[in-house]
Amino acid sequence: MIALLTRDLKLAMRAGGGFGLGLAFFLIVVTLVPFGVGPQSDLLSKIAPGILWLGALLACLLSLDRIFALDWEDGSLDLLATSPLPMEGIVTVKALAHWLTTGLPLVLAAPLFGLLLSLPTPGYAPLVLSLLLGTPALSVIGTFGAALTVGLKRGGLLLSLLVLPLYVPTLIFGAEMARRGVEGLDTTTPLLMLAGITCGTIALLPFASAAVLKVNLR
Amino acid sequence: MNLNALWQYANPKKFIQTTEKVLPLFSVLAVVCLVVGLIWGFFFTPEDYRQGSTVKIIYLHVPAALMAINVWLMMLVTSLIWIVRRHHVSALAARAAAPIGAVMTVIALATGAIWGQPMWGTWWAWDPRLTSFLILFLFYLGYIALWEAIENDDTAADLTSILCLVGSVFALLSRYAVNFWNQGLHQGASLSLDKEENVADVFWYPLLVCIAGFVLFFIALVLLRTRTEIRARRMRALLARERMG
Amino acid sequence: MMPDLGKYAEAVLSSYAVSLALLIVLVWLSLRRSAKVAKQLEDIEQKARKNG
Numbered sequence: 001m002i003a004l005l006t007r008d009l010k011l012a013m014r015a016g017g018g019f020g021l022g023l024a025f026f027l028i029v030v031t032l033v034p035f036g037v038g039p040q041s042d043l044l045s046k047i048a049p050g051i052l053w054l055g056a057l058l059a060c061l062l063s064l065d066r067i068f069a070l071d072w073e074d075g076s077l078d079l080l081a082t083s084p085l086p087m088e089g090i091v092t093v094k095a096l097a098h099w100l101t102t103g104l105p106l107v108l109a110a111p112l113f114g115l116l117l118s119l120p121t122p123g124y125a126p127l128v129l130s131l132l133l134g135t136p137a138l139s140v141i142g143t144f145g146a147a148l149t150v151g152l153k154r155g156g157l158l159l160s161l162l163v164l165p166l167y168v169p170t171l172i173f174g175a176e177m178a179r180r181g182v183e184g185l186d187t188t189t190p191l192l193m194l195a196g197i198t199c200g201t202i203a204l205l206p207f208a209s210a211a212v213l214k215v216n217l218r
Numbered sequence: 219m220n221l222n223a224l225w226q227y228a229n230p231k232k233f234i235q236t237t238e239k240v241l242p243l244f245s246v247l248a249v250v251c252l253v254v255g256l257i258w259g260f261f262f263t264p265e266d267y268r269q270g271s272t273v274k275i276i277y278l279h280v281p282a283a284l285m286a287i288n289v290w291l292m293m294l295v296t297s298l299i300w301i302v303r304r305h306h307v308s309a310l311a312a313r314a315a316a317p318i319g320a321v322m323t324v325i326a327l328a329t330g331a332i333w334g335q336p337m338w339g340t341w342w343a344w345d346p347r348l349t350s351f352l353i354l355f356l357f358y359l360g361y362i363a364l365w366e367a368i369e370n371d372d373t374a375a376d377l378t379s380i381l382c383l384v385g386s387v388f389a390l391l392s393r394y395a396v397n398f399w400n401q402g403l404h405q406g407a408s409l410s411l412d413k414e415e416n417v418a419d420v421f422w423y424p425l426l427v428c429i430a431g432f433v434l435f436f437i438a439l440v441l442l443r444t445r446t447e448i449r450a451r452r453m454r455a456l457l458a459r460e461r462m463g
Numbered sequence: 464m465m466p467d468l469g470k471y472a473e474a475v476l477s478s479y480a481v482s483l484a485l486l487i488v489l490v491w492l493s494l495r496r497s498a499k500v501a502k503q504l505e506d507i508e509q510k511a512r513k514n515g
Contacts (some may be wrong), residue, residue, distance in 0.1 A: 144384065148364065148377055158363055162381065165356040166388045169395040176399065193398070197391065208384050215376040260479070261465075271471045278482040321489045328485075329478040336474050435486070439493060446497040449504045456507045 001085060001093050008097035011070070022059040022102040023109055029055040030113045041118040048117035049127055049178030055113070056106045056131055057138060057167055061160055063102045064142040067094050068150045068213075077150075081217050087210035095136075095143040095206070103135030119182070126181020130194060134174040137198040140205050141166045147212040169197055228305035230448045237441045244438035251431030259424035266421075275333045277425060281432035282325035283347075286354060289319030289436060293361070294386050297379035307444065309375035310451065312382065313365050314443030318436055320358035326351050346400045353392050357385045371451055 012019045033051050037043060071077040080090050110131055111124050119127065145163035149155035177190035227233050259277035266273035293312040300309040330348050335341055342348075364381055368374035 152367055158367055161363055162360045165353055168353055169391040172395040172399045208380055212380055215373055271469055271475050274475050275478045278478060321485050325482045325485055328481045332474050332478045336471050442497055443493050446500050449500045453504045453507055456511060
């Protein structure tokens with residue numbers, strides 16, 4: 001499975017691999033927000049945690065169809081299915097690869113984007129921590145959605161429709177944690193809920209994703 | 219009653235035959251209950267002390283909201299039956315029920331919002347209950363869209379049933395998350411009438427009739443739509459066989 | 464016969480109108496599809512019987 005992971009990471013890093021596109025999209029969203037709501041920094045400070053979370057979430061969303069698309073097209077997904085690796089493991093590795101190439105860079109870039117949106121100083125650490133805890137869930141849930149729509153041409157919009165409602169709990173607790181951090185309030189509850197959701201999805205959702213892939217590979 | 223005997227209706231042909239006889243009955247009952255309940259509630263109940271005549275909206279809002287949730291639960295059960303016992307009628311019943319549930323959700327949202335307007339002075343409020351229903355509507359849309367997107371009937375049934383399962387867990391999670399998200403703002407004032415509150419008898423009885431009417435309406439309509447799905451599936455199978463010569 | 468809905472008349476009446484409209488449209492579309500599919504199925508089954 002490590003081999004699968006390194007292979008996926010290498011593929012993502014290559015020229016057409018899409019690495020960095022997520023970051024670029026995040027930047028674009030952050031840049032567009034002041035155009036949409038006005039440049040007053042006190043307004044931006046208020047909405048910064050939410051916007052940063054939304055930007056990260058949308059950037060994750062856009063890279064989801066890559067998770068299985070290439071392997072589906074050239075038949076390597078079929079090969080993987082017949083290998084001795086359990087499908088649940090394959091799906092988890094795919095999610096991990098997605099997180100390493102999309103989620104984690106977003107987490108690391110968030111403070112920089114926070115600057116652009118006048119994020120108040122106490123907010124930086126809680127924001128980064130909340131993204132760190134939450135983005136793995138986004139990858140795992142996104143992998144489930146990608147598995148559902150893997151065979152479909154132009155399944156992108158359907159993928160978004162399926163995945164975005166599933167993102168709501170993570171978004172609510174992640175953004176709340178970031179907001180409370182900005183105001184110096186206690187972040188324990190949303191943090192625990194966020195971590196709980198992430199752990200739960202990592203532990204359980206791969207089974208559903210594996211079942212879905214097996215159906216689609218029939 | 220022997221519960222095992224219910225499984226014979228999983229046979230598509232038997233289902234169509236039985237519903238042929240039963241559907242008219244449910245339809246008539248549904249219409250009667252709805253008409254009686256709504257007329258009773260609209261014309262023959264007093265105004266509420268606090269909410270004025272808007273209390274009359276509960277005769278639509280509460281049953282619709284209840285159905286929005288219960289239809290999803292029915293879809294969950296029928297999806298599980300499909301996963302475990304592979305009865306096509308079950309999968310098709312879930313498919314048939316989804317648009318009904320979606321419409322119920324929209325009615326709950328619309329009546330909730332319209333009710334909110336005179337109460338809150340705003341056409342939409344991110345009240346936890348309304349917000350949860352909005353999310354539920356999105357789940358319905360995704361489920362329906364997935365059925366439409368997949369050509370192979372069995373694959374569609376499998377994928378949508380797994381989606382229903384996963385969606386149910388997340389819908390529940392969302393409910394708690396949304397409550398947490400909006401707990402601080404509208405303390406104690408929810409837009410819908412809780413049954414646990416003192417709903418006076420004079421409102422309660424017509425409400426019960428309306429709820430019964432909506433339930434019967436759902437049963438009649440889902441039976442009709444499931445019959446359609448069974449026929450559509452048979453049609454697709456015949457067409458496929460024809461194409462293969 | 465019409466109850467005096469007071470200042471909330473608009474709200475109450477529009478919620479009834481919207482809800483009933485949605486229900487009626489749902490039923491109508493379901494009936495229409497049902498009839499269409501039933502007819503199509505019969506056509507195909509007749510064809511199959513003739514060629515059968």
